[in-house]
Amino acid sequence: MNSNTDILFTRRSIRKYKKDHHISDELVKFIHDAAMCAPSARNRQPWHFMITRQRDKLDSLAELHPYGKMLKDATMAVLVCGDINLEDRESYIVQDCSAATQNLLLAAHGVGLGGVWLGVYPRKERIEAMREIFQYPDNIIPVSLVSLGFPDEDKPRNSNFNPKRIHLEKWNETWED
Ligand SMILES: Cc1cc2nc3c(=O)[nH]c(=O)nc-3n(C[C@H](O)[C@H](O)[C@H](O)COP(=O)(O)O)c2cc1C
Numbered sequence: 496m497n498s499n500t501d502i503l504f505t506r507r508s509i510r511k512y513k514k515d516h517h518i519s520d521e522l523v524k525f526i527h528d529a530a531m532c533a534p535s536a537r538n539r540q541p542w543h544f545m546i547t548r549q550r551d552k553l554d555s556l557a558e559l560h561p562y563g564k565m566l567k568d569a570t571m572a573v574l575v576c577g578d579i580n581l582e583d584r585e586s587y588i589v590q591d592c593s594a595a596t597q598n599l600l601l602a603a604h605g606v607g608l609g610g611v612w613l614g615v616y617p618r619k620e621r622i623e624a625m626r627e628i629f630q631y632p633d634n635i636i637p638v639s640l641v642s643l644g645f646p647d648e649d650k651p652r653n654s655n656f657n658p659k660r661i662h663l664e665k666w667n668e669t670w671e672d
Contacts, residue, residue: 502605505652509609510565512644518548518571522606529602530575533594541582542595545574545629545637552628559624560640563613570644573599574615574629576637585636589616592638599641609646612639 527544535541547553548571557566566572575596577588596612603610615621616638625637658670 502601504654506601506604507609507650507653508611509644509646509648509650510611510642511646511648512565512568512570512609513647514568516570516645518608518643518645522608523571525606526599526602526608529605530595530599533591533598535591535594536582536584536587539582539587539591541577541579541588542592543576543578543631543635544595544599545576545631547572547574547628555628556625556640559627560613560615560621563640563642565611566613566642568644568647569642572643573641574625574631574637575599575639575641576631576635578634579636580634588636589638592616592636596639596641603641603643607645608643609648610641610643612641615640 523546530544531540531542547556553566553569553572556572557563560566575592577592579585579588582588582591600610600612615625616636622637625640629637631637661670662668663670
């Protein structure tokens with residue numbers, strides 16, 4: 496299409512990061528600005544973003560998250576959380592925070608960072624493990640953890656298009672029948 500939509504197709508999960516790189520406050524603010532532009536049910540915007548750039552915390556997160564070993568080399572991590580005092584329906588919190596997570600990842604990619612979404616919700620043991628590090632109160636539900644850094648791997652453009660998943664007016668009529 497055009498360059499405005501390119502980041503949608505070139506974003507990939509990046510799990511290898513350049514060492515000793517700093518992510519400026521300007522970039523941190525930019526990606527969170529984008530995250531907070533996400534749609535949310537009833538426009539409640541129930542999200543909070545808990546950031547850590549401390550090496551010891553990133554190393555602990557790498558140990559605590561079963562699929563989070565890349566955090567050992569990450570420059571930063573963001574825990575995307577919802578606040579039940581702002582949105583009382585947990586299912587909306589999950590959807591809203593997921594939309595914010597994707598916006599954050601796309602914005603990060605757009606400014607030259609690489610990141611990967613690490614699932615937290617609904618795994619009780621991961622929710623409790625995150626609490627050990629981030630010490631959030633009981634009204635907070637962590638949904639995803641994002642590992643971020645400057646990419647040290649190249650991945651090809653995504654191409655997952657599957658015409659059979661597009662149903663033309665009726666379930667049995669797909670694009671490629
Ligand atoms: C809800 C969710 C949970 C995920 N959890 C993990 C995870 O724990 N560790 C990981 O390395 N990747 C995780 N991913 C990233 C997926 O593995 C990745 O998006 C998928 O393989 C497609 O690759 P791509 O993002 O490069 O297109 C998760 C993605 C989502 C949406």
